[in-house]
Amino acid sequence: MRQLCKGNIAVIKGALLAGCRAYYGYPITPASEIAEAAALFFPEIGGTFVQAESETASINMVYGAAAAGMRVMTASSGPGLSLMQEGISYLAGAELPCVIVDVMRAGPGLGNIAPEQSDYFAMVKGGGHGNYRNLVLAPASVQEMAELTILAFDLADKYRNPAIVLTDGYVGQMMEPLDLEYREIAAPEKPWAVKGTPETRKNFVSSIYLEADDLEAHQRRMEAKYIRAQQNETRYEQYHTENAELLVVGYGIVSRVLRSAVDEARRLGIKVGLFRPITLWPFPTEQLKLAAARTQKVFVVELSNGQMVEDVRLALNGTRPVEFYGRVGGNVPSVEELVEKIEEQSAALV
Amino acid sequence: MARELVGINAHPEASTDGYEVVHSKSEVFYPVYERKTDLKHQTHYCAGCGHGVVHKLIAEAIEELGLQDRTILVSPVGCSVFAYYYFDVGNVQVAHGRAPAAATGLHRACPDKVVIAYQGDGDLAAIGTAEIIHAANRGEKIAVFFVNNAIYGMTGGQMAPTTLVDQKSTTSPWGRRPVNEGFPLHMAEMLSSLQAPVYIERVALSDNKNIMKARRAVRKALELQRDGAGFSFVEILSPCPTIWGKDPVEAKRWVAEKMIPNFPLEVFRDHKIELPTNNAPPHKTVAELIEGKREEAAAPAPASAHHYRELGIKIAGFGGQGVLLLGQLLAEMGMREGLEVSWLPSYGPEMRSGSAHCQVWLSKEKIGSPLVSHPQVLVAMNEMSLRKFASEVAPGGIILYGRDQLPEDFTISQAQVVCIPASEIADRLGSAKVGNVVMVGALLEATECLHTTTAMKVLEAKVKNANLLELDRQALEAGRIYIDHHVAVGAVAQADGFTQ
Numbered sequence: 001m002r003q004l005c006k007g008n009i010a011v012i013k014g015a016l017l018a019g020c021r022a023y024y025g026y027p028i029t030p031a032s033e034i035a036e037a038a039a040l041f042f043p044e045i046g047g048t049f050v051q052a053e054s055e056t057a058s059i060n061m062v063y064g065a066a067a068a069g070m071r072v073m074t075a076s077s078g079p080g081l082s083l084m085q086e087g088i089s090y091l092a093g094a095e096l097p098c099v100i101v102d103v104m105r106a107g108p109g110l111g112n113i114a115p116e117q118s119d120y121f122a123m124v125k126g127g128g129h130g131n132y133r134n135l136v137l138a139p140a141s142v143q144e145m146a147e148l149t150i151l152a153f154d155l156a157d158k159y160r161n162p163a164i165v166l167t168d169g170y171v172g173q174m175m176e177p178l179d180l181e182y183r184e185i186a187a188p189e190k191p192w193a194v195k196g197t198p199e200t201r202k203n204f205v206s207s208i209y210l211e212a213d214d215l216e217a218h219q220r221r222m223e224a225k226y227i228r229a230q231q232n233e234t235r236y237e238q239y240h241t242e243n244a245e246l247l248v249v250g251y252g253i254v255s256r257v258l259r260s261a262v263d264e265a266r267r268l269g270i271k272v273g274l275f276r277p278i279t280l281w282p283f284p285t286e287q288l289k290l291a292a293a294r295t296q297k298v299f300v301v302e303l304s305n306g307q308m309v310e311d312v313r314l315a316l317n318g319t320r321p322v323e324f325y326g327r328v329g330g331n332v333p334s335v336e337e338l339v340e341k342i343e344e345q346s347a348a349l350v
Numbered sequence: 351m352a353r354e355l356v357g358i359n360a361h362p363e364a365s366t367d368g369y370e371v372v373h374s375k376s377e378v379f380y381p382v383y384e385r386k387t388d389l390k391h392q393t394h395y396c397a398g399c400g401h402g403v404v405h406k407l408i409a410e411a412i413e414e415l416g417l418q419d420r421t422i423l424v425s426p427v428g429c430s431v432f433a434y435y436y437f438d439v440g441n442v443q444v445a446h447g448r449a450p451a452a453a454t455g456l457h458r459a460c461p462d463k464v465v466i467a468y469q470g471d472g473d474l475a476a477i478g479t480a481e482i483i484h485a486a487n488r489g490e491k492i493a494v495f496f497v498n499n500a501i502y503g504m505t506g507g508q509m510a511p512t513t514l515v516d517q518k519s520t521t522s523p524w525g526r527r528p529v530n531e532g533f534p535l536h537m538a539e540m541l542s543s544l545q546a547p548v549y550i551e552r553v554a555l556s557d558n559k560n561i562m563k564a565r566r567a568v569r570k571a572l573e574l575q576r577d578g579a580g581f582s583f584v585e586i587l588s589p590c591p592t593i594w595g596k597d598p599v600e601a602k603r604w605v606a607e608k609m610i611p612n613f614p615l616e617v618f619r620d621h622k623i624e625l626p627t628n629n630a631p632p633h634k635t636v637a638e639l640i641e642g643k644r645e646e647a648a649a650p651a652p653a654s655a656h657h658y659r660e661l662g663i664k665i666a667g668f669g670g671q672g673v674l675l676l677g678q679l680l681a682e683m684g685m686r687e688g689l690e691v692s693w694l695p696s697y698g699p700e701m702r703s704g705s706a707h708c709q710v711w712l713s714k715e716k717i718g719s720p721l722v723s724h725p726q727v728l729v730a731m732n733e734m735s736l737r738k739f740a741s742e743v744a745p746g747g748i749i750l751y752g753r754d755q756l757p758e759d760f761t762i763s764q765a766q767v768v769c770i771p772a773s774e775i776a777d778r779l780g781s782a783k784v785g786n787v788v789m790v791g792a793l794l795e796a797t798e799c800l801h802t803t804t805a806m807k808v809l810e811a812k813v814k815n816a817n818l819l820e821l822d823r824q825a826l827e828a829g830r831i832y833i834d835h836h837v838a839v840g841a842v843a844q845a846d847g848f849t850q
């Protein structure tokens with residue numbers, strides 16, 4: 001059954017379905033509706049909602065709840081995520097699963113509240129201290145805001161690692177039909193959790209490894225799970241890539257504009273296809289390589305000064321020319337604008 | 351690391367040459383400290399360190415109260431970072447200063463358990479000031495043991511927020527100077543200004559009598575947790591002989607002579623608190639919450655019946671004119687009629703400053719960009735919106751202007767403009783608020799993009815008050831009739847020439 005739903009609210013509906021029963025957060029535009037929906041819904045099913053004193057506190061409350069084995073989440077936007085980076089590093093180091101939603105707005109500093117995709121480095125490459133990875137999912141629709149939040153909980157538990165839902169102000173604020181029906185989603189047992197029970201008394205959650213060899217071994221274990229994630233968890237979508245000569249790459253809201261631009265450009269006779277990474281980490285490197293191999297050139301569009309494009313270049317490693325177009329400051333390119341860019345790019349093809 | 355206060359093990363298999371067994375230790379301590387990398391029979395604390403004593407008091411209280419299987423200890427960053435080496439309870443180690451926040455998450459996940467946040471003065475009173483104040487203010491049901499040794503021990507003797515005036519540290523090399531560093535922070539007093547805490551006491555490890563008081567305080571704080579009574583806080587003035595450069599006896603004397611006069615020993619709070627249980631949320635099921643209201647579902651009209659492939663609509667006006675709602679109404683109607691829809695609002699301060707707009711797509715196909723840069727239909731509820739967005743309207747499109755006539759100097763060639771005195775019509779119906787619904791009625795009549803019956807169904811689901819619903823029905827009808835009687839409208843042309 002379809003309901004008209006806001007992206008931010010779909011996040012909470014997904015979280016409820018995934019069995020998340022604790023939300024700790026601090027308000028910020030354009031993510032606040034997530035906290036507001038949690039404040040409304042969580043207490044109605046006996047869950048916990050606390051408006052923390054800061055994002056620093058919220059992420060550490062998340063740490064506590066995750067240590068107790070709960071499915072727990074928080075959400076914010078750039079300035080809040082900057083404050084959470086400390087906690088995210090600890091969560092990763094202590095191998096605690098949780099879900100963090102970043103509804104990106106324009107930065108740096110206070111910037112403005114309009115959409116950007118400029119937290120890519122901070123979320124995908126780390127941002128906190130130490131060697132760790134976040135699992136990062138990038139929804140492009142209201143439906144995916146719910147579905148990828150559910151997936152984020154599953155992956156977080158599977159890999160005992162923070163999972164980030166990385167989206168932007170437009171996907172968070174827009175409304176679309178959401179098709180969500182109740183189903184049982186079982187969270188795995190967490191025998192390592194600290195619950196204040198006789199069975200869990202010996203359990204210990206921490207990121208301290210005082211001896212170099214111990215910490216190295218710990219990090220090697222983490223690396224091994226990250227490699228497993230890279231092998232098993234990449235997700236992506238392709239649109240009209242079959243006979244494309246030009247491959248455009250974009251995620252989140254940009255992929256939506258690109259999709260319309262591809263339709264339009266195809267009407268104009270340009271052989272262009274769209275590759276949309278759904279997991280930003282692990283990045284769908286192999287699939288992108290395959291898609292790019294059939295084309296002559298790759299064109300990346302982002303609401304940033306060029307962040308994901310670095311991963312595209314790494315993936316293609318010089319095998320295809322990679323061009324970039326970015327809008328920033330809260331500007332989102334129109335379909336016409338991107339059609340024009342696609343025309344330029346394809347005109348330069350030989 | 352040297353001799354220590356509590357770590358000497360009474361278990362025969364753990365006895366170590368050169369150490370004298372002084373007393374047996376609490377069963378709440380591990381017999382052998384396997385989590386340590388070496389010297390597994392003794393703690394890492396220096397001789398005369400207050401942490402060792404506080405550990406012992408806590409362990410004994412946990413044992414006496416029978417709480418070992420119910421307790422979660424949150425260890426901080428500071429010399430007591432390794433508390434988990436010793437305590438045979440559930441252990442969670444956290445970031446510097448964040449113990450009260452992590453304890454919040456833990457206790458709320460395990461509401462019938464005893465959660466202890468153990469913190470030093472740098473941890474609690476500097477980097478974690480916000481976390482402790484707010485945990486206390488929320489009345490989190492946790493016990494906080496605050497070891498105030500007036501110095502940063504772990505990092506080698508830097509100034510703490512509790513360092514005394516004139517006290518030297520590596521970062522207050524001439525002694526703490528209030529002119530540069532301010533005065534020592536009195537956490538127990540500060541927290542006593544809050545309503546929620548049930549128990550706040552300051553004790554000292556200066557002599558046996560005071561240590562006995564400290565023992566009672568620690569036990570009381572844990573009893574209160576056992577009983578789920580509320581936030582309890584024990585500040586413990588504590589010697590740090592190594593950093594202070596004193597022997598254990600001198601260090602205790604320094605606590606008595608220097609610290610206690612600065613930090614008075616007192617029970618600052620000891621009362622039960624009855625929390626008001628007002629505004630309890632109703633109970634619902636997850637299915638109810640995620641699936642939305644049943645009645646909102648309606649049998650979809652065939653999408654194929656619509657005369658367009660896709661229709662981009664922009665609606666703009668003052669905040670308060672119901673602009674965003676108008677767009678939602680159209681999107682909801684489109685969804686019920688089996689179309690793909692999207693609704694994208696202007697949001698945040700822009701909205702608050704008085705103007706608002708939203709962009710709606712109705713489409714037979716999956717929607718790409720939710721942005722409508724060239725709307726086929728513009729609903730402009732005020733002059734500003736008309737001037738701002740009219741030039742964006744696609745050739746052959748239509749502008750519905752919510753005033754009785756266009757501004758004199760306004761011209762537009764690519765689109766047809768229809769004026770609807772929406773607020774006058776709404777006023778005549780008896781409520782200025784339904785101006786946006788008048789515009790919906792007009793829009794549906796002028797564009798035939800969706801059915802009026804669907805609009806009523808959506809309104810019925812949304813508007814619970816029968817009088818208001820009737821008003822909306824009249825407003826829809828009035829908008830429709832206005833177009834019907836006053837305006838001849840051509841079909842909205844599709845940009846790609848699509849017609850049906």
Ligand SMILES: Cc1ncc(C[n+]2csc(CCOP(=O)(O)OP(=O)(O)O)c2C)c(N)n1
Binds near residue numbers: 469470497503505
């Ligand atoms: C974010 C951060 N900043 C600084 C440190 C370094 N550090 C570790 S312990 C400590 C001070 C601890 O002092 P206190 O809380 O008084 O505890 P004590 O060691 O005296 O028991 C500091 C500054 C850290 N671990 N993390």
